[in-house]
Amino acid sequence: EAGVVQSPRYKIIEKKQPVAFWCNPISGHNTLYWYRQNLGQGPELLIRYENEEAVDDSQLPKDRFSAERLKGVDSTLKIQPAELGDSAVYLCASSPGAGKGYNTGELFFGEGSRLTVL
Amino acid sequence: GNSVTQMEGPVTLSEEAFLTINCTYTATGYPSLFWYVQYPGEGLQLLLKATKADDKGSNKGFEATYRKETTSFHLEKGSVQVSDSAVYFCALSVQGGSEKLVFGKGMKLTVNP
Numbered sequence: 001e002a003g004v005v006q007s008p009r010y011k012i013i014e015k016k017q018p019v020a021f022w023c024n025p026i027s028g029h030n031t032l033y034w035y036r037q038n039l040g041q042g043p044e045l046l047i048r049y050e051n052e053e054a055v056d057d058s059q060l061p062k063d064r065f066s067a068e069r070l071k072g073v074d075s076t077l078k079i080q081p082a083e084l085g086d087s088a089v090y091l092c093a094s095s096p097g098a099g100k101g102y103n104t105g106e107l108f109f110g111e112g113s114r115l116t117v118l
Numbered sequence: 119g120n121s122v123t124q125m126e127g128p129v130t131l132s133e134e135a136f137l138t139i140n141c142t143y144t145a146t147g148y149p150s151l152f153w154y155v156q157y158p159g160e161g162l163q164l165l166l167k168a169t170k171a172d173d174k175g176s177n178k179g180f181e182a183t184y185r186k187e188t189t190s191f192h193l194e195k196g197s198v199q200v201s202d203s204a205v206y207f208c209a210l211s212v213q214g215g216s217e218k219l220v221f222g223k224g225m226k227l228t229v230n231p
Contacts, residue, residue, distance in 0.1 A: 110161050
């Protein structure tokens with residue numbers, strides 16, 4: 001079974017440029033998460049989707065960040081314009097979702113997209 | 119608020135040494151507790167978990183016991199291997215599952231042969 005797929009793995013851009021990250025969760029997983037991991041820190045939640053609905057976006061800097069999950073499957077996270085402080089690893093994760101009998105509470109993470117803003 | 123505090127790293131051990139990674143938490147309600155591991159070049163993956171007080175999670179020779187009285191979830195392994203070299207994250211969730219994981223800063227472990 002394929003895991004969570006993210007792209008690109010690495011991205012280097014100049015400040016004020018836009019950037020987008022893509023995530024394809026594990027098939028059948030209703031819940032999708034975007035986390036940001038700064039160097040030497042643990043991941044911090046940016047946004048959580050249940051199917052196509054964003055149910056927790058309280059940590060998403062909405063002035064420059066946006067996310068979508070139009071059909072409740074894959075998702076895109078966008079930053080426009082990027083700032084130096086946005087340099088980080090952006091992690092996507094998925095889980096079966098509440099109410100699914102096989103939901104063990106585990107999150108399945110992709111390998112991440114490392115962003116460097118110059 | 120909810121938070122997790124892990125011992126600072128990095129840590130370097132010799133093969134077959136005993137490992138303890140301390141983790142304490144602050145949470146409202148009754149959290150579930152997790153250890154995630156990130157091997158070089160790979161994504162985060164669940165190592166073990168415990169959902170209530172006195173539960174012991176175990177996997178791959180690692181163990182951690184949910185201690186409510188000391189608000190701790192220390193990770194232990196009796197004899198580490200080179201393949202255990204990774205970054206270890208303690209995490210908690212207070213929404214019944216892992217819907218909103220709060221992570222510690224992580225600790226990098228290197229095991230030398």
